[in-house]
Amino acid sequence: MRIPEVKINEIRNSTNIIDVIHNHVALKKRGKNFIGLCPFHQEKTPSFTVSEDKQIFHCFGCGKGGDVFKFLMSYKNISFIEAVQEIAEHAGIKLSFANESVSQEQTEQELLYEINVFAAKYFSNNLLISNDGEIARQYFKKRNIKASTQKTFGLGYAKPEWQDLVSLLTDNNFDLKKAEALGLIDRKTEGGYYDKFRGRVIFPIFSANGRVIAFGGRVFEADKNTAKYLNSQESIIYSKRKSLYGLYHSKDEIRRMDRAILVEGYMDLISLFQNGVKNVVASSGTSLTDEQVQLLSRFTHNIIVLFDADSAGQKAALRSIEILLKQNFEVKVVSLPEGEDPDSYIHKFGKDDFDSLVSKSKNFLEFQTEQFNKSGMLNEP
Known part of the structure; x- marks a missing residue:
């Protein structure tokens, strides 16, 4: 999903950074600028400054700064495209998408999100409709978790097979190196890949804006030879802390x-x-x-x-x-x-x-x- 640069500029220019930041930070006018307590670090004396003329923010305490998109990305822990979409909605601008070039980081983030969405649907389908998912359905039944709740939280099931997800990712032309970076699969010592989440119930982890950023997996029964929980490793779209x-x-x-x-x-x-x-x-x-x-x-x-x-x-x-x-x-x-x-x-x-x-x-x-x-x-x- 790519947004043309001309549209990004239109969205940026249609928005006053003061209005956006003021929704999250109490600002007071001082001279040409506005100041407030920095939302990115603890402080008692305001060092967070917003320039209406330049449409940028900067904190003299922690060094964070940038334009309105950068503020939302840092404040809400969201991607560049999510920030653009939020500002566009705020400004009443209809977004159009194109195959124009965007930064490598933006492209990388979106590709990782796509892989996680694909994996989340795979795990959910395993739980809700596959014959193999009966063991997981019985587990949640014993834990008194209704089917509607399972759907609400996107709960799933990872089959015990070693290459079930790997095969599906390959068949759908996903980059296996990126799936490895997300912690969904790992490399075999003799070459090739295997599924990291196997024989576990799955808990997708969502960002505050509702994007799938990671997964947690739990075994059915405690086993001294197997970790009770397995979690996604950190990536450019997921920081556990x-x-x-x-x-x-x-x-x-x-x-x-x-x-x-x-x-x-x-x-x-x-x-x-x-x-x-x-x-x-x-x-x-x-x-x-x-x-x-x-x-x-x-x-x-x-x-x-x-x-x-x-x-x-x-x-x-x-x-x-x-x-x-x-x-x-x-x-x-x-x-x-x-x-x-x-x-x-x-x-x-x-x-x-x-x-x-x-x-x-x-x-x-x-x-x-x-x-x-x-x-x-x-x-x-």
Whole structure:
């Protein structure tokens, strides 16, 4: 998908960068320019400057700068074409596409997105309609995940065969080196390629704008010789530390409620969402990062941390709280009963009980003190 340069210039010239940035950053006029707190790094004194005359932005603190497209790409973690499309829609300009040359990076990104979309459809079809997918359908049935929810989140199934996806990619003339760069396939030592995701249920990972950027795969049963989870490697369209699972599906509800619930895993989020708790995001089993918090801050600064009741989950909650507080979030914590996680709790007790539990959430100081007490750190020497 390519946009002619003349159309890109038309879209750029029809938009005032001040109007676009002001939707995301509080700006104040100072002389000819506008200033505000930089959205790309933490600061107390404004160093973020926008020039209406030059139609560019620049931060003297972190060095980020560029035109209106660059701002949206950096702020929303989207591709160049997505940024152009958003500005065009904002300006009421109808886009036309052509085979004119675009930058190598833009072309590369779009080709990777196309491969991921193809793979996502392949995994989904395996789950929903193939005979081989019965094992995965039974797995989700046992986990109380409805077919409609499976479709909403694009859930899928990777067959156990070693070259099923490789063959389909080849038959459809996709570049296997690019599929390798995405972590969908890998090279054999003797030559050729094999499928990396095999015999797993699949969780596509979407950008905040709804593009498939990566995949997570889970085995059906724990096996000491096989990793429980397998995730896509990082690529030019996917950075794990900049992505929040489920944000694409939940962002409108988070913005409406001005509050997000943070959980750890895919199934925690999916089960809550299916049961009507739709202001939820997941850190995908990784420690929360500054970049993830910055991404979430576009939608709310109020968060409830809801991690597993085990010691690992509680330690992860404490680490997450520190990062959230650094970025000026109002943080509360929900403590689940021993042995429960959000997935098991919502299925066992239902939404009303869950809402009641959330209403009793503690502020971070109460939670921290409770954890210190449990660990004996507050005991008299």
